[in-house]
Amino acid sequence: MAKGITKRKDNYYKWYNDIVMKAGLAENSSVRGCMVIKPYGFAIWEKMKECLDKMFKETGHENAYFPLFIPKSFFSKEANHVDGFAKECAVVTHYRLKNKEDGTIVVDETAKLEEELIIRPTSETIIWSTYKKWIQSYRDLPILINQWANVVRWEMRTRLFLRTAEFLWQEGHTAHASKKEALDETIQMLNIYSEFAEKWMAMPVIKGKKTENEKFAGAIETFSIEALMQDGKALQSGTSHFLGQNFAKAFDVKFTNKTGKLEYVWASSWGVSTRLMGALIMAHSDDKGLVLPPKLAPIQVVIIPIYRKKEELITIKKVVNKILIKLKEKGISYKFDERDTHRPGHKFAEYELKGVPIRLAIGKRDIKNGTIELARRDTYEKKTYEQIGIENIIQELLEEIQENIYLKAIKFRKENSHIVNTYDEFKKVINEKQGFVFAHWDGTSETEKKIKNETKASIRNIPFGYPEEEGKCIVTGKYSKQRVIFAKAY
Template structure:
């Protein structure tokens, strides 16, 4: 198990892979680029899903399920959309296997489909083909639907959780009577995503707009949340798109408005994915492994008995069980490690797995009526009277939740540089890393040139910030936008 983890400073990518594998989060599947999410990783995903699903429902949305398979012809209906996804589509062409004369299993050529079908790389097309049936009048609007599903995009270079040929996500698809309402919805969801990231994942995020070249294929506007990882790279952690009337036009979805006129429906779509698990790993992890925010940690507390013989364990159990029961009743998620590994092994193991709080109980603690707590976020050791544990542990978990957020925020702030000269820009990107806040003249030419030079891209346009005092970091022309630049996953 504990094979040692490559230090972050030595090779961040290897560190990441080591942690994912050794903590039992995920594995590659047999088909290239597919992912097996192992139980420990999946509980993490469930604990991310749960609060987001609740927020989605509390804001009036409902869940549904649309088919995995989409007719090829649907992709031709929205020109930008097909350009965005054509190169990574898994195509189903046949529907049967058979055993040939030599006993080999082959695809039955007679089962060839008349029209090939595509595994959804995203569901706008299939959903808008259904909305056409369901929407006739303004009374049918808004439609506020979300689904939790799997997605396939055939990727060549993959990394677990961050970029895989199949991933899990939620995708919301809403239909509205007015452009204003669609914009409001887009921003409302952006707010939910920010709340999810900051309050549950303890990851501070910047919110902003994507540039034309980075926005979703088929959207008018793409809003995003962007986070900084501990290697100072950016990770896009969620996107919310205002689709305008692009998909309603493509699928001819009109409604009769209050004035009895036919109008095209306005749309949004938005999603976050299992990529968020990767964000949690990289925003908080250190050389010992994961550091999980208590709100989403599979286990919030691990109890390690400092005793390996049977009578010692019995004493520990007698001493601590009532406390653990009481905490469980309060909703604290606890794992008791009674395995016959040494305490030292267990410490490493559970630190690697990122459990926020370790509770140690040994003979001396029992004698003194105390227990030792060790925080995963700071390494701090705290000795507490047994009778205050039930009260103090939930408070400590809150502190750890906040502590991780504060550390990540301080890290991002320290590594975000407001820059006005291009040489400074290049120096930071090449030598220091981090986010650059600067002016951009709004031209694609500038954007492309900077990307060519440095591989850095506009992570988001800080659309609320006033660019009037700034100049473009590259062209020196007056800035149209204040933007965040960085290298991205």
């Protein structure tokens, strides 16, 4: 474990990388743009998965699995879809290798595929080609399917968790008999993402609709949740798309409705990815390392014994075991780190780096006094408590920490949200302060593009739940129905 990590204010980019690597979350692999997710990082992802999976199932969705490969011809069936993804597709062209005389292995050119296969960047096409077989009548609807999978998008530049060539995600693909039902589903899933982000990740997000420029390739409308990171940049953390009948038309998926007429099926798709890991890291962590919300921490409490001799450790263990039983009863996850290869100070630093919410330390003097020292990761506050009943204090504290880091993130977002009314003001804020900028926009793609070219800020979304305050576009002065959120984005 290397000492020290770069400070946020010195180099935010390095700080992020330091945390990912030194906390043991992930590292770059020998494949360009692809990462190795290490056990501790994967444990956090598994917690996220577990929770989301439960939420999906509670709302009637089922898991299934579709192929990694997509025939090239499927791809071109939806024009916007292919336009959006063509430039970043990995393509499989052969199915065999052979040995050359010099011992090297080469592609066997005689084993060329009749039709190339695309490694899925998203699964709408393979899934809708399947749904065609499954759907005949309104009685077959709705289909509410989710899949946990990996996808590949050949990105030019990658960053651990935030943008990798291969990433893990879930993608929901639903089919409905009416437009309203599909739209309701789209919004329902957006709400689930938002609830997950806020209640589990302790990360405030703004729900809203994407502009034409920013929407999903093949969607009628895209909705997103947007979070603000500590460097003032926005991170799109989840998207839910209303696909209308676009994919049903592309794959000729029709059903007979109650009145006996043939109609195209309505669709939604929605997804979150390992990018959420990036969001989680950047939302709460500090210069000493990761800060995890208790609800997603693989280890909620770490217990560190402080001892000189083996006999002391034995005494400590007896006391600790009683506490561990109580923690287990309460469903609190813990780790008792009795390694004698590292000293206590080293362990303290290590678990701070790993973002463990609560640390207990117990040594000779605690044994004598019947006490235990408790330190919380979010505030660094240290206090000594009676051993008896410590599990209750821990349970309450875990909830308090969850709440505290959420409130801290809310406060940060509030301090970094700006309302501006002129383009000059806009440029100044975007350049000097960053953050979310609420401004009026005339609703045209031209204006959005102009602003993006000139300031690098894009419209994150047209937020829901904000007063529909009318105004004039900061660039053109034309009518605007409501303010939209601008920010520089990841």
